[in-house]
Amino acid sequence: MLNVPPQAFPAPSSQQRVAAGGRAKVPLKPGRSLMDWIRLTKSGKDFTGLKGRLIEVTEDELAKHNKKEDCWICIRGFVYNVTPYMEYHPGGEDELMKAAGADGTDLFDQVHRWVNYESMLKECLVGRMAVKPIAAPKGMLPEKKVLGASAKDLTPSYDWFQTDSLITIVIYTKQKDMNAELVIVDCQDKRLRGEIIVDDNSYLVELDLDHAVQEDLAVNIAEKVGKVEIILKKKDNIHWKMLGQPLESHSTFIKCMDRGLFYRKCKLVSKTEVTHDTKLFCLMLPKSTHLRVPIGHHVYLKQIIAGTEVVKPYTPVLPFLSLDFKEPSRHDGIHIYLMIKIYSCGLFTQALDHLHIGDYISVSNPEGSFKKSQVQTSEDLFLLAAGTGFTPMVKLLNFALTEVRCLRTVKLIFFNKTEDDILWRNQLEQLALADERFEVQFILSQPTKDWVGKQGKISSSLLSEFVKRSRKESKVLICICGPTPFTEQGVQYLKVLGYYQEEIHTFTA
Ligand code: FAD
Ligand code: NAP
Secondary structure: OOOOOOOOOOOHHHOEOOOOOOOOOOOOOOOOOHHHHHHHHOOOOOOOOOOOOOEEEOHHHHHHOEEOOEEEEEEOOEEEEOHHHHHHOOOOHHHHHOOOOEEOHHHHHHHHOEOOHHHHOHHHEEEEEOOOOOOOOOOOOOHHHHHOHHHHHHOOEEEEEEOOOEEEEEEEOOOOOOOHHHEEEEEEOOEEEEEEEEOOEEEEEEEEEOOOEEEEEEEEEEOOOOEEEEEEEEOOOOOOOOOEEEOOOOOOEEEHHHOOOOEEEEEEEEEEEOOOOEEEEEEEOOOOEEOOOOOOOEEEEEEEEOOEEEEEEEOEEOOOOOOOOOOOOOOOOOEEEEEEEOOOOOHHHHHHHOOOOOOEEEEEOOEOOOOOHHHHOOOEEEEEEEHHHHHHHHHHHHHHHHHOOOOOEEEEEEEEOOHHHOOOHHHHHHHHHHOOOEEEEEEEOOOOOOOOOEEOOOOHHHHHHHOOOOOOOOOEEEEEEOOHHHHHHHHHHHHHOOOOHHHEEEOOO
């Protein structure tokens, strides 16, 4: 008998996630892109030398395969021969070799939990471990082990009641400042999934409902007392004897990081040009979903490309920038706007660009570490963005200018290659005219000779020129987002200039 997670694992919940801390990609040789890998896996080649058989692998056997030319790695109890994949690994061969002949689950989770290795490496599957794997599967630990015994008192609970036409599920979160961003509800067919975020933990109500319900649902939140109501409309006005059958993760209270991502299909309702290579995609959530993406958090989009599931993160923006735009009053909660650069050789963005209006795409729950309170306690806010690294700044900027009174200065320093690459330049300039606290500085790395503005790349001298406290002791928040090396350099320069780590927030994956 194999002591490994059975069928349910790897589960749909093991969907790809991004780990904390940016990491540099290693330049790959030509012909070694993800698309090239996908093509190779479709070639019918025998990647394991086992002619499609799966074997039981002992720890001793696994340990023998620890060289580049013969490298096996165990992830969540499954063993893969990663030698054929070495040259295609964006993180480089050395990263993969760190787990050669061993259990790489923890390393994998630290670096890129969101990558769907089950799909990417399916042709490299050697078999299952014959012994208990070192790392336990995600989301399967009993509640006490994950959060500790004292957590029991904090565990939310739920109850339900019905009228002739409605089913109301009441979740007692035991959390004072509940808000709409902390409640994610989906009802697909008869399957109800209600997730409540309490600090870094996630409570789940997951049921196969007793009877069918109508498509639209409502969520009421009593913020002060932390009570959440999910109101479903019965399809037939009959009396329900029970709410439904609990599903696998029902009533669990675990770390958010251990909860698998959940996807729902969203409809593409519009696609508008922002610049020559960047578009604003508007996606519509199903009526049976309640989801709000917090400021600076990202979602994952999932597409099947050439038979392989590919997932990439994107940070929702607003439909436009204006001081009249106040979330949540004017935000309908139904649409998600994404500003996405289409790379001419990009695997995911090319597929995205080929979607038609009315097509569907899978969108995950949000993830991210940014907290509004970081802005609410600041006097000076500096936003350093490069290219589409502007996306997390959009909601943040709107929030800062419309809701945070204590801010004295808000400055966006926006790095781009050329003038044509500047996203929403007009809107930003209008905003600067409308609010005297806001200033925008465009810096171009490859300007034409007509450019009269600033030129250069992120550097200590540029930052010392633009990032300055308005008062000697003023509380500062500096947010940075762009290509990983840009962000890393930015942090280094800021530290040299005397800013503390606590004053800097990086939007990374
Ligand atoms: P790939 O096939 O991976 O790469 C093909 C080529 O495209 C590369 O060789 C390179 O020339 C270029 N390229 C690809 N990725 C990058 C990159 N990251 N930096 C520079 N050049 C690159 N992108 C957006 O447009 N809007 C967003 O809101 C957004 N939010 C993000 C949020 C997070 C947390 C992270 C980590 C990334 C975000 N990205 C965003 C980037 C996005 O996830 C993809 O990396 C990007 O869309 C490229 O995917 P691709 O498959 O088309 O390109
Ligand atoms: P880009 O157009 O290639 O570059 C924008 C500006 O940044 C240019 O001036 C460019 O200068 C500069 N730059 C690029 N790489 C640099 C480096 N290594 N060091 C210093 N400056 C550098 O940018 P893009 O294609 O839009 O890419 C945006 C990046 O932001 C992507 O990597 C994306 O993954 C990331 N992003 C992250 C998040 C997030 O984590 N939340 C959200 C959105 C986007 P050059 O002329 O020298 O290239």
